[in-house]
Amino acid sequence: MRRVLLSLLALALGATGAAAQSMRPFSTYRQWHGETRLDARLEYAAGALRLAAGRPSELYRMDVLYDGERYAPVSAFDAARGGVALGLRASGEGGLRVVSRSQLRQTASVTFSPRSDLALAVTLGAVDGDLELGGLRLTDLKLEAGASRATVRFSQPNAARCRAATLTAGAAELSVLGLGNSRCDRITFEGGVGRVTLDFGGAWTSSAQVAVRMALGEVALRLPRGVGVRITLDKFLASFEPKGMVRRGTSYLSPGYDQATRHLDIDVTTAIGGVTVDWLE
Amino acid sequence: MRALSRLLRAVVLLSILAPSAAFADALSDPAGSRTVQLVHGFWSLVADAATRPGDGDDLQAPHPAPQAIPPGAQDEPAVSLDDLSQPTAIESRLRDALRRRDGGVRVTVTNGAARMGDFSIGSNETMPGQLLVVQGTADIYGKLLGNLVTVDGDVVIHAGGVVSGDILTLGGEVRDEGGEIGGEVRTFRTSSVLATPLPVQGAEPPTAVETVFRRMAGVVGVFLTLGALGFGLVMFGRPNLEVVSDTVSHSFGRAFAAGLLGQLLLLPTFGMLVVGLILSVVGIVLLPFAVVVYALLVIVGAVGGYLAVAHSMGETYTRRRLALGAMIGSPNSYRYLLVGLGALAAFWGAWSVFGWVPVAGDLIRGAAILVTWLLATAGFGAALLSRAGIRENFAGRLLPPEALTDEYLWATPQYGVTAARRPGSRTPTRGL
Numbered sequence: 001m002r003r004v005l006l007s008l009l010a011l012a013l014g015a016t017g018a019a020a021q022s023m024r025p026f027s028t029y030r031q032w033h034g035e036t037r038l039d040a041r042l043e044y045a046a047g048a049l050r051l052a053a054g055r056p057s058e059l060y061r062m063d064v065l066y067d068g069e070r071y072a073p074v075s076a077f078d079a080a081r082g083g084v085a086l087g088l089r090a091s092g093e094g095g096l097r098v099v100s101r102s103q104l105r106q107t108a109s110v111t112f113s114p115r116s117d118l119a120l121a122v123t124l125g126a127v128d129g130d131l132e133l134g135g136l137r138l139t140d141l142k143l144e145a146g147a148s149r150a151t152v153r154f155s156q157p158n159a160a161r162c163r164a165a166t167l168t169a170g171a172a173e174l175s176v177l178g179l180g181n182s183r184c185d186r187i188t189f190e191g192g193v194g195r196v197t198l199d200f201g202g203a204w205t206s207s208a209q210v211a212v213r214m215a216l217g218e219v220a221l222r223l224p225r226g227v228g229v230r231i232t233l234d235k236f237l238a239s240f241e242p243k244g245m246v247r248r249g250t251s252y253l254s255p256g257y258d259q260a261t262r263h264l265d266i267d268v269t270t271a272i273g274g275v276t277v278d279w280l281e
Numbered sequence: 282m283r284a285l286s287r288l289l290r291a292v293v294l295l296s297i298l299a300p301s302a303a304f305a306d307a308l309s310d311p312a313g314s315r316t317v318q319l320v321h322g323f324w325s326l327v328a329d330a331a332t333r334p335g336d337g338d339d340l341q342a343p344h345p346a347p348q349a350i351p352p353g354a355q356d357e358p359a360v361s362l363d364d365l366s367q368p369t370a371i372e373s374r375l376r377d378a379l380r381r382r383d384g385g386v387r388v389t390v391t392n393g394a395a396r397m398g399d400f401s402i403g404s405n406e407t408m409p410g411q412l413l414v415v416q417g418t419a420d421i422y423g424k425l426l427g428n429l430v431t432v433d434g435d436v437v438i439h440a441g442g443v444v445s446g447d448i449l450t451l452g453g454e455v456r457d458e459g460g461e462i463g464g465e466v467r468t469f470r471t472s473s474v475l476a477t478p479l480p481v482q483g484a485e486p487p488t489a490v491e492t493v494f495r496r497m498a499g500v501v502g503v504f505l506t507l508g509a510l511g512f513g514l515v516m517f518g519r520p521n522l523e524v525v526s527d528t529v530s531h532s533f534g535r536a537f538a539a540g541l542l543g544q545l546l547l548l549p550t551f552g553m554l555v556v557g558l559i560l561s562v563v564g565i566v567l568l569p570f571a572v573v574v575y576a577l578l579v580i581v582g583a584v585g586g587y588l589a590v591a592h593s594m595g596e597t598y599t600r601r602r603l604a605l606g607a608m609i610g611s612p613n614s615y616r617y618l619l620v621g622l623g624a625l626a627a628f629w630g631a632w633s634v635f636g637w638v639p640v641a642g643d644l645i646r647g648a649a650i651l652v653t654w655l656l657a658t659a660g661f662g663a664a665l666l667s668r669a670g671i672r673e674n675f676a677g678r679l680l681p682p683e684a685l686t687d688e689y690l691w692a693t694p695q696y697g698v699t700a701a702r703r704p705g706s707r708t709p710t711r712g713l
Contacts, residue, residue: 026368027468031461076366077465091369171569193566216566272562 054111
């Protein structure tokens with residue numbers, strides 16, 4: 001009986017090894033030829049993603065290590081529109097396979113030129129993402145995160161004025177850090193389930209309107225001291241801690257709101273969960 | 282056996298926990314910095330390995346003598362390199378086109394040329410059209426007015442060199458030494474274009490012998506998997522398996538009816554579960570987990586039930602042999618399961634051997650499907666009736682062992698012991 005058991009175990013281990021998938025490296029880039037604007041669309045289904053500013057001599061670059069049996073790389077530049085589509089799309093037969101989790105890890109590194117204005121639309125599936133948008137010339141941002149854990153940073157001030165940033169999350173954990181550096185006039189967040197951290201730190205150069213809609217989950221707001229902050233809350237079964245704020249009508253205001261030269265008006269709508277406020281020093 | 286069981290449990294636990302722990306570590310970092318470091322480190326490793334001098338040459342086959350690739354026959358489709366935005370599609374097309382026919386490679390490139398071996402465009406040269414270079418390095422000193430594709434070869438754009446279109450390397454890399462590339466650069470460092478040709482469409486169908494071997498391999502694989510699952514079930518859940526198995530043996534009809542009903546109610550139950558969770562609002566969070574758990578329960582019920590049927594068949598057969606006086610070394614659940622699965626595999630084994638026979642093959646396959654469905658339904662029903670082996674109501678175990686007191690045994694005639702007739706009493710006769 002032992003022999004039989006050991007044989008079966010050996011067979012199972014052997015089969016697992018044979019099922020190893022083929023990870024394939026792929027790179028794409030385009031030289032910068034004086035383009036003033038780029039409309040970039042990035043769709044990334046699964047794996048780890050890093051996005052940042054790249055070399056000035058390259059309009060964009062994507063280095064990806066992907067599962068060649070399940071995905072195909074997307075890299076299409078439309079010169080007439082000044083747009084590029086990057087990422088990985090599902091392909092092949094896929095199907096169920098027993099492989100270890102580490103084998104399913106795909107990695108991608110995407111960079112954009114800091115010379116061109118960038119309108120960026122990112123769609124993430126099951127992704128562990130780190131998006132460093134500081135140092136780019138971002139004019140528009142759309143981010144859709146499915147079941148992802150993503151961190152969006154503006155470590156440096158945006159080199160261009162951003163019209164709007166629209167962030168949408170399904171069942172995700174999303175942190176957006178340094179929104180003061182984003183220079184976005186309007187920031188919108190819509191979340192289904194999960195946890196979102198909106199850090200409004202950074203160098204504020206103008207006022208901004210922020211709308212936060214969260215169905216079920218926790219919203220953490222980190223607010224700067226030097227900007228007049230007003231929070232208008234519409235909640236159903238949610239808690240709210242207006243730490244250090246003064247209530248005026250249906251809104252909560254930071255001390256010295258009326259005297260502040262720049263204002264941050266935040267509308268929060270949430271059903272179930274909690275909204276917390278922390279002050280950045 | 283105990284030591285072996287412990288060893289196996291430890292191996293299973295380790296194999297489950299080790300990857301989970303690693304993944305948990307990776308995700309527990311709130312800032313994601315560790316993940317980014319990992320990605321950076323990994324990508325640097327890949328890039329370093331790829332850009333190390335000589336590595337690319339090591340991966341590629343020795344370059345053949347430079348020559349033009351003759352165009353393919355008229356009935357063979359030409360390869361268009363006008364649009365390189367879908368590199369995997371181009372790779373697939375080239376894999377088919379570059380298959381060696383009659384000892385040589387022939388390919389027709391639409392609006393362009395194809396070259397074998399190293400190829401260069403001189404600094405005072407201008408070449409219009411698309412260019413395909415196979416097993417060679419493309420050195421661009423002059424101008425290429427089109428797209429450039431290399432298979433198992435690098436592209437070097439020297440200072441002053443121009444490629445007006447896109448570049449795609451399949452098994453190579455692009456080195457930009459100060460040239461100008463008008464389009465997009467796409468690089469696959471590895472490619473199997475020349476290594477593993479795809480099977481030709483419309484190829485010869487497999488012979489009967491090949492078919493038999495393929496099917497036998499499939500049947501053996503499936504039943505080996507079932508055997509491994511069954512052994513795990515015996516090892517970790519023998520009491521439950523035995524109760525389900527006894528339920529099949531003692532209440533086959535009832536188990537089949539329950540299984541049939543269960544199959545019919547699977548989808549409505551699932552729908553009610555989903556709707557109920559959605560209506561409860563809070564349950565929406567649990568919906569993904571509930572769906573997964575429900576699917577797993579159904580699979581476990583069906584596979585476990587099927588294994589219980591195999592166990593039941595093996596037990597019945599083994600006990601009959603024992604009753605006939607046969608000497609059997611270890612009549613235990615492992616043997617029952619093996620014997621039962623062997624019997625069940627016999628149906629599919631017959632199909633794998635005789636499946637190619639016209640009419641008879643289809644009949645055998647139909648019979649195998651029918652028998653498998655019948656037994657799986659009965660097993661599923663038995664799993665439902667016995668609540669996955671927890672309830673013994675239908676397992677023929679009417680009295681628990683502790684109920685067999687001395688008083689019960691004294692008052693109850695035992696099977697196999699002939700009762701002695703009381704002296705002077707007569708058997709009453711009907712009608713008297």
